[in-house]
Amino acid sequence: MSYAGRHESAPASPADEVADSSELLEAAQAWLEDDPDEATRAELRDVVDAASAGDEAALTDLGDRFAGMLEFGTAGLRGALGAGPNRMNRAVVIRAAAGLTAYLKKDDREPFVVVGFDARTNSDVFARDTAAVVVGAGGRAVVLPRPLPTPVLAYAIRHLGADAGVMVTASHNPPQDNGYKVYLGDGSQIVSPSDVGIAAEIARVDRVADVPLPDDGWDTLDDEVLESYLGEVTGVVSPDSPRDLVVVHTALHGVGSETVARAFEAAGYAAPLPVPSQAQPDPAFPTVSFPNPEEPGAMDAALELAEQTGPDIVIANDPDADRCAVAVPGPGGWRMLRGDEVGVLLGAHLLDRGVEEGDVFANSIVSSRMLATVCRARGVAHEETLTGFKWISRVPGLRYGYEEALGYCVDPQRVRDKDGVSAALVVAEIAATLKAEGRSVSDRLDELAVEHGVHATDAFSVRVQDLSLIDTIMARLRSEPMSSVAGVEVSRVDDLAAGDGGLPPTEGLRWFLADESRIIARPSGTEPKLKVYLEVIEPVEGDDLAGARSRAAERLAAIRADLEAATTV
Numbered sequence: 001m002s003y004a005g006r007h008e009s010a011p012a013s014p015a016d017e018v019a020d021s022s023e024l025l026e027a028a029q030a031w032l033e034d035d036p037d038e039a040t041r042a043e044l045r046d047v048v049d050a051a052s053a054g055d056e057a058a059l060t061d062l063g064d065r066f067a068g069m070l071e072f073g074t075a076g077l078r079g080a081l082g083a084g085p086n087r088m089n090r091a092v093v094i095r096a097a098a099g100l101t102a103y104l105k106k107d108d109r110e111p112f113v114v115v116g117f118d119a120r121t122n123s124d125v126f127a128r129d130t131a132a133v134v135v136g137a138g139g140r141a142v143v144l145p146r147p148l149p150t151p152v153l154a155y156a157i158r159h160l161g162a163d164a165g166v167m168v169t170a171s172h173n174p175p176q177d178n179g180y181k182v183y184l185g186d187g188s189q190i191v192s193p194s195d196v197g198i199a200a201e202i203a204r205v206d207r208v209a210d211v212p213l214p215d216d217g218w219d220t221l222d223d224e225v226l227e228s229y230l231g232e233v234t235g236v237v238s239p240d241s242p243r244d245l246v247v248v249h250t251a252l253h254g255v256g257s258e259t260v261a262r263a264f265e266a267a268g269y270a271a272p273l274p275v276p277s278q279a280q281p282d283p284a285f286p287t288v289s290f291p292n293p294e295e296p297g298a299m300d301a302a303l304e305l306a307e308q309t310g311p312d313i314v315i316a317n318d319p320d321a322d323r324c325a326v327a328v329p330g331p332g333g334w335r336m337l338r339g340d341e342v343g344v345l346l347g348a349h350l351l352d353r354g355v356e357e358g359d360v361f362a363n364s365i366v367s368s369r370m371l372a373t374v375c376r377a378r379g380v381a382h383e384e385t386l387t388g389f390k391w392i393s394r395v396p397g398l399r400y401g402y403e404e405a406l407g408y409c410v411d412p413q414r415v416r417d418k419d420g421v422s423a424a425l426v427v428a429e430i431a432a433t434l435k436a437e438g439r440s441v442s443d444r445l446d447e448l449a450v451e452h453g454v455h456a457t458d459a460f461s462v463r464v465q466d467l468s469l470i471d472t473i474m475a476r477l478r479s480e481p482m483s484s485v486a487g488v489e490v491s492r493v494d495d496l497a498a499g500d501g502g503l504p505p506t507e508g509l510r511w512f513l514a515d516e517s518r519i520i521a522r523p524s525g526t527e528p529k530l531k532v533y534l535e536v537i538e539p540v541e542g543d544d545l546a547g548a549r550s551r552a553a554e555r556l557a558a559i560r561a562d563l564e565a566a567t568t569v
Ligand SMILES: O=P([O-])(O)O[C@H]1O[C@H](COP(=O)(O)O)[C@@H](O)[C@H](O)[C@H]1O
Pocket: 074, 075, 170, 171, 172, 318, 322, 323, 387, 388, 389, 390, 403, 405, 407, 523, 524, 525, 526, 527, 531
């Protein structure tokens, strides 16, 4: 399944279907013969045999596998592992690597590509294929020594002076997925027009069998890259801020444990207390249904360990360790902070530590407007970008950028992407500093809310099997416009697909209500779901923060109820 949002299809007539199914079987047979991987060949052969014998389910399955090539979405290619062009497999990866290399060669030089990989099923195989394709095309390739966090790869690109980087990972997606993040030499993930240029080169690859695939010729790096990253990442915290802090950490079965523990020790903090059942990389992600700290249940084991051991904070990374989630103790037990809360906490902290002329703070349009308000109050420039770090990381003069999806870039000079390791260090600095003052992270959030107003955010997803349902919902939201939400008049609607709001066109709708509440609906570019983001702002009168918070929560819940109704499948 491709999650990039290409899912328009016209209803077919019965005659078309017959023609389509024979064309489909032909296309599948041709793909099968050209697939270098015995495992996916066998898988596809079974589906083709069943479909040829008239099995309807197999035919539908085949149709989905051949619904087009995986496309670049919010964070590169991402899809279910399996045979066919609309899945993640060796044939698709070899095509992608060949297209990328051809694109890089247009600059008339031998491309130099650094490749990283996580610990998912086949990530190492896809990394090796990528290196082989680059070398086979006359380029130079180096591969990270073992499964490591995405930010280490993003760092390596600029550290080594590579022309491009590839990270084989599906980040926080379910175990059956894999993915392919592509970066250029500036260290940022690709955006238009390079994604279109690379896609055009991928489309030009006629047969996988014609792509030279040598058995060697690339270098496997030693630990120097990781050591160098660790040596530099400690620079995100001040040498003289307090270090007394107890942290529980989970890597959610991903690759973050070692790098985070070593970064904490290198920076002078105690290594976090790991959640033992989730500390080692495991492609089956056995203890969680979704290895995404945003999903219900994913943090249960970490919060349970926190209940038992009483740390100051809990930190989680997603499996490729570019996201960072935080939980704090409160009167009612442990509470997960929203990405927007961590985002403003980090932003305000970096503002407090001092900014330089030309520094810009940024966040994505689906994130809270609170950081913009804080920046305005301090006279510091702030920008909004489209969703995805590929956009945030490109803001000129970026000093700090974040997105509500638990992504933070506190050190854009070194890593032009979100980095769950450096973010964890700055979170630790904030928590340890507050602890030394006898205060807590919650106290600091209260202070910011009193000063700038309660910015209450929420989000929900409508998960679908059939991607065309997302189009159906978006079409309905356009054709039956909401005039009020939760009893409050809609004062402005931006069709983001038309470029309203002054950003590059992207599928999505944004509503502003008369009371400044904001709603955005957009298809995910990484998973088969529609995402809806909500924000209300409630000023704090006098010092009645509790009253403002409860009014905000009520307004938010009412908006959510209306939007859930408006987006039912
Ligand atoms: O998967 P990760 O951790 O790299 O995260 C990726 O996906 C997130 C969700 O994207 P979408 O809303 O389109 O699904 C983006 O916000 C993020 O910038 C991107 O890098």
